[in-house]
Amino acid sequence: MAEGTGRGEMLSIWFFVGVMTLAYGLVLFPYGAWEWFGGHEAATVLNRLHPTFWWGLMLTIFGLFYVLRFRPRRGDKFRA
Amino acid sequence: MNPQPVGLALVRASHQLTNLAPVDILILALYFGVVIFVGFYVKGSTNTSEEFFLAGREMTAWIAGLSFVSANLGSLELMGWAGSAYQYGILATHWYWIGAIPAMLFLGIVMMPFYYISKTHSVPGYLQLRFGEGARGLSAASFAGMTILMSGVNMYAMAVVMRTVLGWNMTVSIWVGAATVAVYVMLGGLRSAIINEVLQFVLIWAGAALIPILGLIEAGGWTNLKAQIAINVGSTQYTHMWSTLGNFKDNPMGVNWVGIVFGLGAIISMGYWTTDFLVVQRVLSANNLRAAKMAPVIGAAFKMAVPLIVILPGLLALGLITNGHPAYHLVPADIAKHTGQNSYDQVLPLMLIRYCGPGLLGLGITALVAGFMSGMAGNVSAFSTVWTYDLYGAYINKKAADKHYVFMGRLSTVVGMLISIATAYLVMNAASIMDYVQALFSFFIAPLFGTVILGMLWKRATNWGGFLGLLAGTASSIGMFIYTSTGSVEHKAHALARIALSPYAQPQAENIFRALWSWLICVTVTVVVSLVTKGKTDEELNGLVYGATVIPHDGATTLWQKPIFWAGVVSVVFIALNIIFF
Numbered sequence: 001m002a003e004g005t006g007r008g009e010m011l012s013i014w015f016f017v018g019v020m021t022l023a024y025g026l027v028l029f030p031y032g033a034w035e036w037f038g039g040h041e042a043a044t045v046l047n048r049l050h051p052t053f054w055w056g057l058m059l060t061i062f063g064l065f066y067v068l069r070f071r072p073r074r075g076d077k078f079r080a
Numbered sequence: 081m082n083p084q085p086v087g088l089a090l091v092r093a094s095h096q097l098t099n100l101a102p103v104d105i106l107i108l109a110l111y112f113g114v115v116i117f118v119g120f121y122v123k124g125s126t127n128t129s130e131e132f133f134l135a136g137r138e139m140t141a142w143i144a145g146l147s148f149v150s151a152n153l154g155s156l157e158l159m160g161w162a163g164s165a166y167q168y169g170i171l172a173t174h175w176y177w178i179g180a181i182p183a184m185l186f187l188g189i190v191m192m193p194f195y196y197i198s199k200t201h202s203v204p205g206y207l208q209l210r211f212g213e214g215a216r217g218l219s220a221a222s223f224a225g226m227t228i229l230m231s232g233v234n235m236y237a238m239a240v241v242m243r244t245v246l247g248w249n250m251t252v253s254i255w256v257g258a259a260t261v262a263v264y265v266m267l268g269g270l271r272s273a274i275i276n277e278v279l280q281f282v283l284i285w286a287g288a289a290l291i292p293i294l295g296l297i298e299a300g301g302w303t304n305l306k307a308q309i310a311i312n313v314g315s316t317q318y319t320h321m322w323s324t325l326g327n328f329k330d331n332p333m334g335v336n337w338v339g340i341v342f343g344l345g346a347i348i349s350m351g352y353w354t355t356d357f358l359v360v361q362r363v364l365s366a367n368n369l370r371a372a373k374m375a376p377v378i379g380a381a382f383k384m385a386v387p388l389i390v391i392l393p394g395l396l397a398l399g400l401i402t403n404g405h406p407a408y409h410l411v412p413a414d415i416a417k418h419t420g421q422n423s424y425d426q427v428l429p430l431m432l433i434r435y436c437g438p439g440l441l442g443l444g445i446t447a448l449v450a451g452f453m454s455g456m457a458g459n460v461s462a463f464s465t466v467w468t469y470d471l472y473g474a475y476i477n478k479k480a481a482d483k484h485y486v487f488m489g490r491l492s493t494v495v496g497m498l499i500s501i502a503t504a505y506l507v508m509n510a511a512s513i514m515d516y517v518q519a520l521f522s523f524f525i526a527p528l529f530g531t532v533i534l535g536m537l538w539k540r541a542t543n544w545g546g547f548l549g550l551l552a553g554t555a556s557s558i559g560m561f562i563y564t565s566t567g568s569v570e571h572k573a574h575a576l577a578r579i580a581l582s583p584y585a586q587p588q589a590e591n592i593f594r595a596l597w598s599w600l601i602c603v604t605v606t607v608v609v610s611l612v613t614k615g616k617t618d619e620e621l622n623g624l625v626y627g628a629t630v631i632p633h634d635g636a637t638t639l640w641q642k643p644i645f646w647a648g649v650v651s652v653v654f655i656a657l658n659i660i661f662f
Binding site: 003009011013016017019020021023024027028031032035041042043044045046047049051052055056059 | 297
């Protein structure tokens with residue numbers, strides 16, 4: 001059932017959470033990879049830990065889980 | 081609880097702190113795209129007044145709980161309390177723990193059943209059912225006015241932060257932020273605001289959690305950080321929550337344990353979390369009684385973790401060392417204004433810039449923008465509800481069709497945003513107004529808690545008692561504020577010492593003790609007047625007061641489903657945390 005967005009809607013609020021974090025992960029993860037492996041790391045403190053890469057990867061996994069877990073399924077509109 | 085800390089005054093620095101890269105702009109644009117889409121997406125589910133103002137009362141405990149805690153997690157507060165942590169040390173955590181957790185649990189377990197089963201649409205609406213029109217009118221008018229002014233302050237603060245951090249034009253920030261919020265709240269009402277608050281909650285953690293993680297790595301762990309803070313400030317007072325509260329002069333905040341426990345924990349936070357309609361409205365959207373009781377408990381569990389992203393960055397700025405010297409030397413806002421140094425309030429953006437390069441910086445800035453916009457949306461959605469139900473519907477047009485009230489809700493959202501914009505420009509031209517607007521909330525919150533709690537727990541409280549108690553408490557709070565904030569410097573110091581009962585008290589103590597006195601005055605007047613006026617019968621009080629109400633079972637069948645069990649778990653963690661950081 002589509003939690004939070006209203007009776008009769010198909011997209012759950014958690015699906016939006018997943019889409020947003022996945023989108024951010026998909027921006028940050030490759031950008032962090034480009035920084036790390038291309039030698040373009042920003043001049044920040046502890047940049048040797050490559051935070052953009054790892055944070056982007058974590059957001060991608062988190063977002064992907066929520067998108068898949070709460071993706072709209074056939075029949076949701078009628079159950080909601 | 082966390083109305084803004086005393087002394088929060090954003091500074092318009094002469095230099096910007098950083099620039100956004102294209103990848104940061106992309107992240108910011110994605111956020112704007114999602115929130116506008118949400119507004120249009122849920123518009124079809126906001127056709128009745130119940131749907132527009134209370135999200136159809138169909139939110140689960142998790143959604144209502146996250147929205148409840150997120151409505152209070154605005155950027156103005158995040159930046160202000162991070163600055164307070166730099167200024168006062170770990171004592172600022174009291175505003176997140178004892179100043180929030182007991183009140184949130186009390187709301188869920190004790191008060192929510194009455195708000196929920198009375199089917200009220202608002203806190204002023206409950207006052208009308210319990211104490212009649214006088215108390216409702218006073219509370220609704222003050223709340224509507226204050227809420228919309230606060231939305232304007234949020235708007236101004238966002239514009240200042242964007243200008244200070246990124247060099248953005250303030251007018252563009254104000255109008256883009258206001259237009260976006262107006263569109264999504266006007267279209268989707270409370271439902272839209274709640275969805276965006278949940279998104280904002282996730283975003284704030286995604287954008288800010290790296291600061292404490294990387295900060296602790298740089299500092300070499302919590303123990304090392306404490307040692308470095310002690311070296312940098314020359315005192316161990318900054319990393320203890322309770323052991324320095326025996327006397328006003330033993331801690332950097334100039335408060336004592338009486339003020340923290342009774343003023344902050346028992347009055348200010350109870351007032352804010354249980355009677356401020358901005359947060360209570362989120363819980364009223366719950367889909368059943370058990371969800372309504374669980375939502376504040378879930379909110380409390382998350383609230384306990386917020387110091388990680390607010391207080392810890394302030395402490396890190398206090399303790400980090402660069403080339404053998406303290407990494408930061410921040411100053412009060414009034415000094416920063418003249419010297420061009422960075423002020424306390426800038427600690428969060430400074431820490432963000434320290435650890436976050438392109439991409440992550442955009443995420444952090446987006447989290448701040450989301451926090452500001454969510455603050456505006458929360459204020460304006462609560463304003464439109466109270467205006468439509470408790471002012472327009474109660475005194476101007478009592479018998480309109482439901483559709484008309486939905487139209488009025490949408491219209492008042494737009495008008496509310498326009499008033500907020502006007503307030504933002506007013507504050508831009510006279511920054512001291514911001515301090516007064518922030519103080520206005522404190523006038524009403526403590527006395528209102530006195531009125532509501534007596535109304536719920538004491539059958540004998542009467543209409544006149546409730547109204548006159550609220551009036552006396554509010555008037556006394558305003559009187560004390562004028563007494564302590566006008567006149568010569570000597571007079572102010574003398575007044576503060578009288579209100580807070582100590583010559584060593586500092587401004588934060590004034591806020592706490594003023595709340596305590598105004599609550600006591602409200603309760604005393606309510607009790608005295610009630611005893612000499614005619615009360616209501618048990619039948620009239622059914623569903624509104626303990627002792628006259630049979631509270632329905634919340635439907636929990638197992639221990640895991642019981643809100644009281646989870647409130648117990650949260651309480652144990654809360655006590656353990658206070659002992660660990662004693």
